[in-house]
Amino acid sequence: MIRKRSSLILCGTFLFVSWNAVLVLLLWGRTPQGQLGNGPRDLALMPTSDVVGDVIRMAESFESELGKQKEILSQILSHQSLWKPRPNRKRPKVNAPGQPVIPILVIACNRVTVRRCLDKLLQHRPSAELHPIIVSQDCGHADTAAVIASYGSKVTHLKQPDLSDIAVRPEHKKFQGYYKISRHYRWAISQAFRNISHSSVVIVEDDLEVAPDFFEYFRALLPVLKSDPSLWCVSAWNDNGRDGYVDPGKADLLYRTDFFPGLGWMLLREAWEELEAKWPASFWDDWMRQPEQRRGRACVRPEISRTLTFGRQGVSLGQFYDKYLKYIKLNSEFVPFTKLELSYLKEETYRSNFDKEVYGAAVVTYEDVKQGQLTGSGPFRLQYSSKDSFKVMAKNLGIMDDLKSGVPRTGYRGVVSFFYRGRRIYLAPPPGWTQYDPTWS
Numbered sequence: 001m002i003r004k005r006s007s008l009i010l011c012g013t014f015l016f017v018s019w020n021a022v023l024v025l026l027l028w029g030r031t032p033q034g035q036l037g038n039g040p041r042d043l044a045l046m047p048t049s050d051v052v053g054d055v056i057r058m059a060e061s062f063e064s065e066l067g068k069q070k071e072i073l074s075q076i077l078s079h080q081s082l083w084k085p086r087p088n089r090k091r092p093k094v095n096a097p098g099q100p101v102i103p104i105l106v107i108a109c110n111r112v113t114v115r116r117c118l119d120k121l122l123q124h125r126p127s128a129e130l131h132p133i134i135v136s137q138d139c140g141h142a143d144t145a146a147v148i149a150s151y152g153s154k155v156t157h158l159k160q161p162d163l164s165d166i167a168v169r170p171e172h173k174k175f176q177g178y179y180k181i182s183r184h185y186r187w188a189i190s191q192a193f194r195n196i197s198h199s200s201v202v203i204v205e206d207d208l209e210v211a212p213d214f215f216e217y218f219r220a221l222l223p224v225l226k227s228d229p230s231l232w233c234v235s236a237w238n239d240n241g242r243d244g245y246v247d248p249g250k251a252d253l254l255y256r257t258d259f260f261p262g263l264g265w266m267l268l269r270e271a272w273e274e275l276e277a278k279w280p281a282s283f284w285d286d287w288m289r290q291p292e293q294r295r296g297r298a299c300v301r302p303e304i305s306r307t308l309t310f311g312r313q314g315v316s317l318g319q320f321y322d323k324y325l326k327y328i329k330l331n332s333e334f335v336p337f338t339k340l341e342l343s344y345l346k347e348e349t350y351r352s353n354f355d356k357e358v359y360g361a362a363v364v365t366y367e368d369v370k371q372g373q374l375t376g377s378g379p380f381r382l383q384y385s386s387k388d389s390f391k392v393m394a395k396n397l398g399i400m401d402d403l404k405s406g407v408p409r410t411g412y413r414g415v416v417s418f419f420y421r422g423r424r425i426y427l428a429p430p431p432g433w434t435q436y437d438p439t440w441s
C-alpha cells in the first residue's frame with residue numbers, strides 16, 4: 001500500500017517537472033506576439049547568431065524555473081505527513097519479496113473456542129503470504145470442524161486421520177489423552193514441514209490468544225535462532241509472567257532459558273528432523289525437557305508473554321490454570337523487534353553479561369524480599385543451595401516451584417529472574433554453578 005502510493009507520487013512529481021520543462025522550452029523559443037506575423041515561423045525558433053547569449057539565456061530561465069520547482073518540491077515534502085498514511089504501529093505490513101515464510105500451526109481438537117485463537121492470529125497477522133495458518137485438528141469433533149471450516153481459505157484445515165485409541169499399559173489408561181496429543185503433534189508438525197519451503201514453524205494450541213507483536217517477535221528471532229546452534233527454540237511464553245511478576249516497563253526484554261516453555265514456540269526444520277525420529281508416545285513436552293533431547297540448548301523467551309491461555313480444561317489440569325496460567329500478563333504494547341539489536345542474545349555475550357548482572361547483585365534474605373524491606377532499586381540476588389530451599393522460596397514468593405529434569409521454569413544456568421514489589425530479583429544458586437541435577441524434580 002505505502003509503496004504503491006509513494007511510487008504514484010514520484011510519478012506525478014516527475015510528470016509535473018517534465019511538463020514545466022517543456023513549457024520553459026516553448027516559452028523561450030517563442031518570440032513576442034508582434035513579431036510572429038512578420039516572417040517565417042521557423043525563423044523565430046532558429047537560434048540567432050549570438051549562440052552564446054542564447055545558451056546563457058536558456059540556462060538562466062532554466063535556473064529560475066528549477067528554483068521554483070525546487071521550492072514546490074520542498075513544500076510537497078514538508079507536507080508529506082499529511083498524505084502519507086499514518087504509520088500504524090500495531091500492524092506494519094510485511095510484503096517485501098524474499099522474506100522468510102513462517103507458517104503458524106494451530107493444534108486443535110474439540111474446543112470450539114479455537115475461534116478466539118484464529119481471530120487473534122488473523123487480526124494481528126502482518127501478511128497472509130508470510131504467515132500461512134495451518135489448523136491441524138485431531139479428535140474428529142464436528143462442531144470444532146465446523147468452526148475451522150467457517151474460515152474458508154483463510155486457513156488450511158488438516159485432519160489427523162488416525163482417531164483410534166492407543167494401546168497403553170494399564171496404569172496409563174487415564175493418560176490416554178496425553179498419548180493422543182503426542183501422536184497428533186508428531187503428525188501435525190511433520191505435515192507443516194512436508195512443504196519444503198517451510199524452514200521453520202510456530203506452534204500454538206487452540207486455547208492461546210496472541211499479542212499484537214506476536215508475529216513481529218518471531219520474525220525478528222528467526223535469524224537469531226538460525227544462527228545460534230546453542231538455541232533450539234523461541235517461545236512466546238514466560239512461565240512466571242503473571243501481572244506483578246514482570247517489569248511492565250520492559251516489554252522489549254528477552255532472555256535465554258534452559259527450560260523449554262512451549263505455549264507458542266518456533267522450531268526449525270533441522271531440530272524437527274532430529275526429534276521426529278524419536279518422538280515419544282506421550283508427555284512430549286516433558287520429554288523435550290530431558291537432557292537427551294535438550295542437549296544443553298536454550299530457548300529465547302520474553303519478559304512479558306506474547307501468548308495467553310484462555311482455557312485449560314480437557315487433558316491439562318484445570319487447577320493449574322486457575323492458580324497460575326489465568327493470571328499471565330499478555331503484552332499489549334507493540335515492540336518493533338525486527339528493528340532492535342538482538343545480538344546480546346548470542347550465547348557468549350549473553351552468558352557473560354547475565355553472570356555479571358546476577359552475581360554482581362546484592363545478596364538479600366528471603367525475609368527482606370517477602371516483607372518488602374529492600375533498600376535501593378536493585379537488582380537483588382536471593383540464593384538457594386538445595387532443591388528444598390528453591391522450592392520453599394519459590395512457592396512462598398508465588399513463582400513456579402516445579403523443576404523438570406532439574407531445570408526450574410524460566411531458569412537459565414539455575415537462575416530464575418522475576419519481579420517482586422517493583423524490584424528485580426534473581427533466585428540463584430551459589431556462584432560457580434556448572435550443571436543441573438536431573439534428580440531435582
Ligand SMILES: *[C@@H]1O[C@H](CO)[C@@H](O)[C@H](O)[C@H]1NC(C)=O
Pocket residue numbers: 101129132195196197198
Ligand atoms: C508451501 O508453502 C508456500 C508458502 O507458504 C505456499 O505458497 C505453497 O502453496 C505451499 N505448497 C503446498 C504444496 O502446500
